[in-house]
Amino acid sequence: MDMQVMSEKEYDELAKTLASQGSLALHEKHPDLVQLKISLHWDPVSLSGQAVDLDLAALLLTEEGYARSPNDFIFYNNRKSPAGSVRLLGDSRRGETAGDDEVLLIDLSMVTPDITRIAIIVSIHKGTERKQNFGLVRGAGVTLLNEGKGSVPIADLDLSEDVALSTAAIVGELQRRQKGNTKDWAYVRMGVGDENGLGSLLLDYGLSS
Numbered sequence: 001m002d003m004q005v006m007s008e009k010e011y012d013e014l015a016k017t018l019a020s021q022g023s024l025a026l027h028e029k030h031p032d033l034v035q036l037k038i039s040l041h042w043d044p045v046s047l048s049g050q051a052v053d054l055d056l057a058a059l060l061l062t063e064e065g066y067a068r069s070p071n072d073f074i075f076y077n078n079r080k081s082p083a084g085s086v087r088l089l090g091d092s093r094r095g096e097t098a099g100d101d102e103v104l105l106i107d108l109s110m111v112t113p114d115i116t117r118i119a120i121i122v123s124i125h126k127g128t129e130r131k132q133n134f135g136l137v138r139g140a141g142v143t144l145l146n147e148g149k150g151s152v153p154i155a156d157l158d159l160s161e162d163v164a165l166s167t168a169a170i171v172g173e174l175q176r177r178q179k180g181n182t183k184d185w186a187y188v189r190m191g192v193g194d195e196n197g198l199g200s201l202l203l204d205y206g207l208s209s
Contacts, residue, residue, distance in 0.1 A: 024155060024186060025177070026185045026187055030154070033146055035108075036147060038056065038103065038143075039102075041141055042139050054123070054125075055076060055123050056103070056120075056142070057073065057104075057123065058073075058081075058121065059074070059119040059202075060118055061116065061118070061119060062114055065117070072115075074088055074104070085107050085115075086104060086106050086107075105147065106174070108174075111176075119172075121168065121198070123167065123197065124197075127197060128196060133166060133195070135161075137159070139160070140160045141157060142157050142172075155172070157171050159171075168193070170201065171191065172189045172190045172191075173188045
């Protein structure tokens with residue numbers, strides 16, 4: 001499916017909203033939003049003979065801010081959430097794919113009522129061990145798109161700048177504005193990095209990698 005290009009004015013407006021408010025009310029701009037696409041991309045690079053391998057993941061959270069079980073962590077070894085609302089389509093090891101290197105698809109209509117937040121996570125496989133971080137990777141970023149309308153961009157984050165020293169990061173969160181209402185979600189930009197890797201980051205949510 002071809003991506004529709006956002007105009008410079010529209011992009012600037014979204015960027016200003018995220019910069020000033022830190023969040024976007026998704027259904028104000030996209031009232032018919034159901035299918036979300038989260039796209040991870042980066043340019044291939046090898047450091048000390050090791051290819052940098054970025055991984056895209058999602059973590060389903062309750063109102064208390066914790067995952068219900070390890071099954072709520074969607075990543076390359078668990079590619080589908082229990083209710084099927086979140087799916088990881090593949091696992092690129094080197095960032096050599098033309099366009100999207102890794103993709104998460106989220107169906108907001110299928111998210112169960114007890115899930116009020118979905119954290120979007122990117123990590124570098126064995127990044128701490130190999131002394132790799134996002135700042136060493138060119139073109140590393142995540143884009144949020146309305147998949148139901150021809151992949152219209154909604155927001156993005158430049159990993160190379162925003163969390164440069166980290167090996168794992170929460171890019172942002174999808175937050176349910178009113179519990180049980182699938183038509184009222186917000187995207188909250190986070191950019192919270194962890195220099196100690198994915199395992200350290202997951203501990204805050206009651207999980208271990």
